[in-house]
Amino acid sequence: MNLITVSGPPSSGKTAVILKTAETLMRRGVKIGAVKFDCLHTDDDIAYEKAGIPVKKGLSGSLCPDHYFVSNIEAVLDWGLKEHFDLLVSESAGLCNRCSPYIKEIKAVCVIDNLSGINTPKKIGPMLRMADIVVITKGDIVSQAEREVFAARVHSVNPAAVIMHINGLTGQGAFELSTLLLEGDNHVDSLKGRKLRFSMPSALCSYCLGETRIGESYQMGNVRKINLEENQHGK
Amino acid sequence: MASKEILLKSSPEVLLKQYPYLSAFFAGLTIDLEKSAGFPLSKIIREMNEEVAEDNAFNGENFIQQLQDFINQMQEFLGKDSNAVDSLTILPGKDKSGQPETFSSLVFEKSKITSIVGPTGSGKSRLLADIEWVAQGDTPTGRTILVNGEKPSTDWRFASGKKLVAQLSQNMNFVMDLTVMEFLELHARSRMVANEKEIINRIIEAANALAGEKFDADTPITSLSGGQSRALMIADTAMLSSSPVVLIDEIENAGIDRKKALQLLVGEEKVVLMATHDPILALMADQRIIIKNGGIHRVVKTSAEEKEMLSTLEDADRKLQLLRARLRAGEMLHRDQDS
Ligand SMILES: Nc1nc2c(ncn2[C@@H]2O[C@H](COP(=O)(O)OP(=O)(O)O)[C@@H](O)[C@H]2O)c(=O)[nH]1
Ligand SMILES: [Mg+2]
Ligand SMILES: [Zn+2]
Ligand SMILES: [Zn+2]
Numbered sequence: 001m002n003l004i005t006v007s008g009p010p011s012s013g014k015t016a017v018i019l020k021t022a023e024t025l026m027r028r029g030v031k032i033g034a035v036k037f038d039c040l041h042t043d044d045d046i047a048y049e050k051a052g053i054p055v056k057k058g059l060s061g062s063l064c065p066d067h068y069f070v071s072n073i074e075a076v077l078d079w080g081l082k083e084h085f086d087l088l089v090s091e092s093a094g095l096c097n098r099c100s101p102y103i104k105e106i107k108a109v110c111v112i113d114n115l116s117g118i119n120t121p122k123k124i125g126p127m128l129r130m131a132d133i134v135v136i137t138k139g140d141i142v143s144q145a146e147r148e149v150f151a152a153r154v155h156s157v158n159p160a161a162v163i164m165h166i167n168g169l170t171g172q173g174a175f176e177l178s179t180l181l182l183e184g185d186n187h188v189d190s191l192k193g194r195k196l197r198f199s200m201p202s203a204l205c206s207y208c209l210g211e212t213r214i215g216e217s218y219q220m221g222n223v224r225k226i227n228l229e230e231n232q233h234g235k
Numbered sequence: 236m237a238s239k240e241i242l243l244k245s246s247p248e249v250l251l252k253q254y255p256y257l258s259a260f261f262a263g264l265t266i267d268l269e270k271s272a273g274f275p276l277s278k279i280i281r282e283m284n285e286e287v288a289e290d291n292a293f294n295g296e297n298f299i300q301q302l303q304d305f306i307n308q309m310q311e312f313l314g315k316d317s318n319a320v321d322s323l324t325i326l327p328g329k330d331k332s333g334q335p336e337t338f339s340s341l342v343f344e345k346s347k348i349t350s351i352v353g354p355t356g357s358g359k360s361r362l363l364a365d366i367e368w369v370a371q372g373d374t375p376t377g378r379t380i381l382v383n384g385e386k387p388s389t390d391w392r393f394a395s396g397k398k399l400v401a402q403l404s405q406n407m408n409f410v411m412d413l414t415v416m417e418f419l420e421l422h423a424r425s426r427m428v429a430n431e432k433e434i435i436n437r438i439i440e441a442a443n444a445l446a447g448e449k450f451d452a453d454t455p456i457t458s459l460s461g462g463q464s465r466a467l468m469i470a471d472t473a474m475l476s477s478s479p480v481v482l483i484d485e486i487e488n489a490g491i492d493r494k495k496a497l498q499l500l501v502g503e504e505k506v507v508l509m510a511t512h513d514p515i516l517a518l519m520a521d522q523r524i525i526i527k528n529g530g531i532h533r534v535v536k537t538s539a540e541e542k543e544m545l546s547t548l549e550d551a552d553r554k555l556q557l558l559r560a561r562l563r564a565g566e567m568l569h570r571d572q573d574s
Contacts, residue, residue: 125292142402145422152425155395157263159305176368
């Protein structure tokens with residue numbers, strides 16, 4: 001079975017792109033399963049089911065969804081193997097912009113959209129910088145110039161990635177993505193011992209652990225203070 | 236090829252002098268390299284505070300790799316003085332029912348206009364996708380695309396900044412919060428054109444010649460009227476887009492001189508493809524392809540009779556525009572007042 005991790009900011013078009021790509025893959029005889037990792041709630045599982053794609057969902061609740069992803073991807077992989085999928089796609093919403101769920105030697109796709117603003121590529125961090133394929137969506141509603149500028153920004157942040165433009169509504173470009181996903185032999189039977197492409201931040205403060213009271217004496221662990229003086233001088 | 240060893244020994248300052256385009260790459264980092272611009276990268280990486288690295292998701296090894304990738308790609312990109320496309324050729328594939336397409340080969344030349352007609356869902360977007368992806372018999376239609384009559388390099392698929400097709404469609408809007416001037420500067424810089432000022436002035440001038448109402452350089456792009464936006468998009472695509480092929484999905488018949496718009500694209504040596512059901516636009520093309528059931532059903536040259544009809548249609552259109560303008564100005568319309 002092949003495993004592909006798809007990540008990207010909320011509403012960038014991940015589900016739309018996966019569904020359109022899955023449609024062409026299924027037509028090519030590929031058996032697909034999906035797993036959706038999210039924080040509090042998702043309806044994506046319903047969308048996958050409706051498209052005839054077996055799906056599992058995992059809600060991380062109070063944890064960073066990417067941390068949750070790492071602790072659960074092995075179990076999900078086993079599910080996929082048992083179901084005899086040819087391809088298992090994991091979708092996870094990048095929420096903290098600092099973590100990325102990419103694993104070495106497992107194809108990593110980042111989905112971002114043209115509407116998110118030209119400084120977004122810089123803000124996203126490893127989720128964009130460490131991806132193999134960057135899919136840019138919503139090109140149908142912005143000007144050609146904005147598309148070109150946005151793609152150039154993406155390129156300067158991740159020069160090695162293949163950048164693809166996909167319309168999540170019409171599926172234009174999805175067939176081409178499916179070709180790239182099938183390329184090469186990336187069978188995985190187990191993830192034991194595999195490594196993440198980029199370490200996830202380890203910060204843990206008392207609020208991560210459920211503290212709700214405000215005040216110096218309740219703050220423990222990795223606590224950092226805003227520097228208001230530095231803020232005044234710009235930077 | 237820049238080696239990693241040499242990169243590590245160089246300082247950001249020296250690198251920027253040697254490769255000015257690296258300012259875009261450095262700007263993509265959240266770490267400010269300016270402060271230590273005089274030091275070799277190896278030293279900057281070695282002495283970087285762990286917390287700062289962690290905060291900025293910075294990994295030295297990964298950084299050098301990406302720096303090297305970026306430089307090598309840009310050197311290659313700039314070294315090629317010719318991305319010129321004189322023609323595209325489509326070799327036939329099959330339609331949705333598997334019937335082979337009947338044309339032998341179809342050529343789109345630069346400075347020529349081809350219109351594409353056929354009902355929605357008939358396969359226009361698949362045709363466009365085949366061209367964008369430079370299909371090599373590896374798409375559902377089985378078509379093959381040649382560039383300048385030859386099997387094209389895979390760069391057209393994968394290289395950033397090298398895309399075959401630019402698109403202009405009705406749904407497109409400007410979304411950036413910038414003035415016309417700032418916007419064009421941004422685009423020009425991302426293309427790294429040499430004569431920025433000159434191109435920008437030409438674009439504004441050309442856009443104003445297309446639009447019914449004039450605008451100036453410090454107008455925010457989001458407050459341009461529909462016609463002005465369309466005019467600016469077309470002029471910008473004609474002069475500043477890197478793509479040799481322009482696909483137009485209808486041009487609204489209001490606030491913009493469509494004939495001049497097409498002439499502008501043709502004058503900039505673009506291959507122009509235009510999906511339209513408007514007879515005036517369709518007949519302005521040199522040839523027309525008719526799409527049916529996912530395949531190219533027929534290819535026809537615009538006939539002499541059609542060209543004659545075009546001038547009648549254009550006359551009628553002019554009259555209509557005039558009446559519209561009079562209505563807008565609050566005048567009464569009179570039966571024989573048509574010129
Ligand atoms: N116009 C346009 N809308 C899109 C495109 N791709 C996705 N969308 C819409 O954007 C919204 C969010 O998409 P979704 O796939 O749910 O995003 P996700 O949160 O990343 O999975 C949906 O309403 C989609 O229909 C696109 O290419 N163009
Ligand atoms: Mg989703
Ligand atoms: Zn996180
Ligand atoms: Zn916390």
